[in-house]
Amino acid sequence: MTYCLAISVENGAIFASDSRTNAGVDYVTTYSKMHVFEPTEDRLFVLLSAGNLATTQEVLNRIEVDLNRADASVNLRTVNYLFEAAEYIGRISIQVQESYMNALARSNISGESSFIIGGQIQGQPHGIYMIYPQGNYISASPETPYLQIGETKYGKPILDRVIKNDTTLDDAARCALVSLDSTIRSNVTVGPPLELAIYHKDTLDLSHYMSLNQDDEMLTSIRETWDLGLKNAFLKLPRFDWEQVIDKDRMP
Amino acid sequence: MTYCLAISVENGAIFASDSRTNAGVDYVTTYSKMHVFEPTEDRLFVLLSAGNLATTQEVLNRIEVDLNRADASVNLRTVNYLFEAAEYIGRISIQVQESYMNALARSNISGESSFIIGGQIQGQPHGIYMIYPQGNYISASPETPYLQIGETKYGKPILDRVIKNDTTLDDAARCALVSLDSTIRSNVTVGPPLELAIYHKDTLDLSHYMSLNQDDEMLTSIRETWDLGLKNAFLKLPRFDWEQVIDKDRMP
Numbered sequence: 415m416t417y418c419l420a421i422s423v424e425n426g427a428i429f430a431s432d433s434r435t436n437a438g439v440d441y442v443t444t445y446s447k448m449h450v451f452e453p454t455e456d457r458l459f460v461l462l463s464a465g466n467l468a469t470t471q472e473v474l475n476r477i478e479v480d481l482n483r484a485d486a487s488v489n490l491r492t493v494n495y496l497f498e499a500a501e502y503i504g505r506i507s508i509q510v511q512e513s514y515m516n517a518l519a520r521s522n523i524s525g526e527s528s529f530i531i532g533g534q535i536q537g538q539p540h541g542i543y544m545i546y547p548q549g550n551y552i553s554a555s556p557e558t559p560y561l562q563i564g565e566t567k568y569g570k571p572i573l574d575r576v577i578k579n580d581t582t583l584d585d586a587a588r589c590a591l592v593s594l595d596s597t598i599r600s601n602v603t604v605g606p607p608l609e610l611a612i613y614h615k616d617t618l619d620l621s622h623y624m625s626l627n628q629d630d631e632m633l634t635s636i637r638e639t640w641d642l643g644l645k646n647a648f649l650k651l652p653r654f655d656w657e658q659v660i661d662k663d664r665m666p
Numbered sequence: 667m668t669y670c671l672a673i674s675v676e677n678g679a680i681f682a683s684d685s686r687t688n689a690g691v692d693y694v695t696t697y698s699k700m701h702v703f704e705p706t707e708d709r710l711f712v713l714l715s716a717g718n719l720a721t722t723q724e725v726l727n728r729i730e731v732d733l734n735r736a737d738a739s740v741n742l743r744t745v746n747y748l749f750e751a752a753e754y755i756g757r758i759s760i761q762v763q764e765s766y767m768n769a770l771a772r773s774n775i776s777g778e779s780s781f782i783i784g785g786q787i788q789g790q791p792h793g794i795y796m797i798y799p800q801g802n803y804i805s806a807s808p809e810t811p812y813l814q815i816g817e818t819k820y821g822k823p824i825l826d827r828v829i830k831n832d833t834t835l836d837d838a839a840r841c842a843l844v845s846l847d848s849t850i851r852s853n854v855t856v857g858p859p860l861e862l863a864i865y866h867k868d869t870l871d872l873s874h875y876m877s878l879n880q881d882d883e884m885l886t887s888i889r890e891t892w893d894l895g896l897k898n899a900f901l902k903l904p905r906f907d908w909e910q911v912i913d914k915d916r917m918p
Contacts, residue, residue, distance in 0.1 A: 567819035571848050575893065576900055588903050596823050622908070635904045641827065643902055647895025648828055651840050652887045656874070 415603035416564035417594060418447055418462035420530045420542040421586045422554045424579055426615040427532050427540055429460045430590035432598065434605035435467050448609040449474060450620065453481050453491040456536035458618050459499060460611055464564035465527030465547065472510045473503065473527065496541050497553065500531050504549035511547070528563045533613065540615045568600040569593035587612050588636065591626075595637050608633065667855035668816035669846060670699055670714035672782045672794040673838045674806045676831055678867040679784050679792055681712045682842035684850065686857035687719050700861040701726060702872065705733050705743040708788035710870050711751060712863055716816035717779030717799065724762045725755065725779065748793050749805065752783050756801035763799070780815040785865065792867045820852040821845035839864050840888065843878075847889050860885065 418431040431447040445467065451459040461477075463470035480489035493499045511525045518525045532542030544561040545551045554561050556579040562570065569592075576589045587610060597604045605628075612622040626633045670683040683699040697719065703711040713729075715722035732741035745751045763777045770777045784794030796813040797803045806813050808831040814822065821844075828841045839862060849856045857880075864874040878885045 567852070568823055570852055571820055571823075572896070572900075574852060575896055584906055584909055585900075587906070589900070592900070592903070599826060600819070600822055622906075632904065632906070639903050640899060643899025644824070644827055644896070647892060647899055648824075648837075648841070648844070650895055651844070651891050652884065654836055654839070654874075654884070657836050 415601060416447060416464040417562070417566065417569060417597045417601075417604045418464055418530060418564055419560055419562045419566075419569070419573070419590060419593060420460075420462060420532050420554070421560040421573075421577055421581075421590060422532065422540065422542040423559055423577070423581050423583065423586055424615075426583050426617075426621075427460075427542055427613045428583060428586045428590050429462060429530070429532060429609075429611040429613070430587075430594055431462050431609050432594060432604045433607050433609065434603060436603050437467075439603075442603070442605075444605075444607070446609060446625075448611060450611070450623075451477070451481075451490050452619075453489070456618065457490070457534065458613065458620070459490055459531055459533040460613070460620075461503070462530040462563065463527060464529075466511075466523075466525045468514075469507065469510050469525050469527040470529075473506050473529070476506050476510070477503070494535065495538060496531070496533065496535060496543060497551070500543035500545050500551040500553075503529055503531055504545045504551055507545065507547070508549040530561050530563055534615065534618060536618060540613065565597055565601050565604050569597040572596065583612055583614065587622075591633065591636050592640055595633070595640070606633075667853060668699060668716040669814070669818065669821060669849045669853075669856045670716055670782055670816055671812055671814045671818075671821070671825070671842060671845060672712075672714060672784050672806070673812040673825075673829055673833075673842060674784065674792065674794045675811055675829070675833050675835065675838055676867075678835050678869075678873075679712075679794055679865045680835060680838045680842050681714060681782075681784060681861075681863040681865070682839075682846055683714050683861050684846060684856045685859050685861065686855060688855050689719075691855075694855070694857075696857075696859070698861060698877075700863060702863070702875075703729070703733075703742050704871075705741070708870065709742070709785065710865065710872070711742055711783055711785040712865070712872075713755070714782040714815065715779060716781070718763075718775075718777045720766075721759065721762050721777050721779040722781075725758050725781075728758050728762070729755070746787065747790060748783070748785065748787060748795060749803070752795035752797050752803040752805075755781055755783055756797045756803055759797065759799070760801040782813050782815055786867065786870060788870060792865065817849055817853050817856050821849040824848065835864055835866065839874075843885065843888050844892055847885070847892070858885075 421428040436442040449461040480486040526547035529545040534540040673680040688694040701713040732738040778799035781797040786792035
């Protein structure tokens with residue numbers, strides 16, 4: 415499994431991903447799911463991937479091959495809009511899936527992958543797009559400023575509460591880490607290291623990139639502070655009318 | 667969709683459920699998913715149901731019919747252990763599903779249902795069991811004191827953080843409401859009224875039962891206090907090392 419998310423707010427975008435892959439429960443490995451492309455100085459793309467690992471790797475290889483081919487009809491250097499990059503990757507994803515479809519179907523294995531691509535092309539607004547396994551894609555919006563792929567549910571409630579279009583990039587990055595850490599806690603097939611990238615709009619360069627191990631100081635501090643904060647929030651909840659005495663020593 | 671959960675702690679058990687059912691997104695109705703059985707004075711059962719509504723209703727009808735039949739080989743009055751009640755309901759569930767299996771398969775509709783049954787039979791410990799759509803069942807344990815059916819993911823993180831075997835019943839009930847409310851916020855097919863039942867062990871009677879509407883005072887108060895508590899917990903998270911100034915007026 416996998417959990418990747420991207421957040422697009424007024425001032426830029428956040429990308430975050432875990433690094434665990436598994437084929438069944440008895441073959442668990444670590445692969446980065448965050449891929450940065452800066453094919454020319456006027457553009458920056460961050461690609462997040464979830465789903466069948468062979469599919470995502472072949473999609474990445476084809477993106478690289480297209481960038482190196484002078485005669486490529488379309489690649490990440492030639493697209494004029496972010497949505498064209500989404501369309502291009504969706505098309506490659508479908509081609510890769512179709513080439514193994516029959517063999518995978520015989521083994522009852524899904525070759526599906528989904529992607530998030532975001533960033534900016536000079537002169538265009540920054541943004542993020544989610545590419546479905548079927549190759550079509552959607553963009554985030556000011557009302558729904560985040561997109562998720564993989565194991566999305568455990569980490570969604572905090573995003574719904576915190577992320578707005580005017581959230582600062584640093585707050586959005588913190589929220590992304592909380593969302594990832596909550597998911598890791600509930601699903602063992604999502605795991606560290608966590609990758610986090612912060613993009614300030616119109617800079618065409620990542621302002622921060624980090625890969626955080628399980629015992630990373632910042633991650634540990636966020637995890638412990640959040641756990642304590644939730645427990646304190648729980649203790650402050652109103653009592654039922656039959657509860658007379660408030661025992662300050664009680665759990666959690 | 668549906669979200670039901672039960673929590674079994676040292677001092678008793680909590681049962682909680684939403685009341686929304688839907689057939690597609692354009693046919694949404696309200697049905698109670700919590701069913702209390704007190705067939706004799708020496709036993710109390712609470713049954714929670716999720717899945718195909720026709721299946722769960724027929725299972726409930728058959729339970730009632732068996733209770734009214736003097737010649738029933740097994741019913742909720744004759745079982746000697748809680749696990750026998752789980753086995754009995756699993757068997758009925760399978761029978762009901764099998765009787766419509768072919769017709770449902772032709773329409774590509776799932777007739778599956780899952781259940782949670784809990785309570786106590788005099789002389790036995792209290793407990794909770796989850797019955798899978800296949801009719802087999804598992805019990806909660808001191809290490810895993812809760813069981814969920816339906817839309818389980820959004821409401822799981824808070825249970826994992828708060829619920830221990832020695833959690834008080836009132837805290838467990840509060841946590842169940844938070845878990846349900848978080849799920850309602852993220853999935854529109856889970857909705858009020860919420861039903862909550864509290865069972866103190868060895869009493870063979872519910873100490874509290876309530877049905878809470880969306881605008882119920884206690885539920886509103888829990889929802890608002892929890893939302894504020896989470897936002898405060900978020901504000902207290904550690905800053906990245908590049909964040910120099912802490913702006914106290916910032917979001918959320």
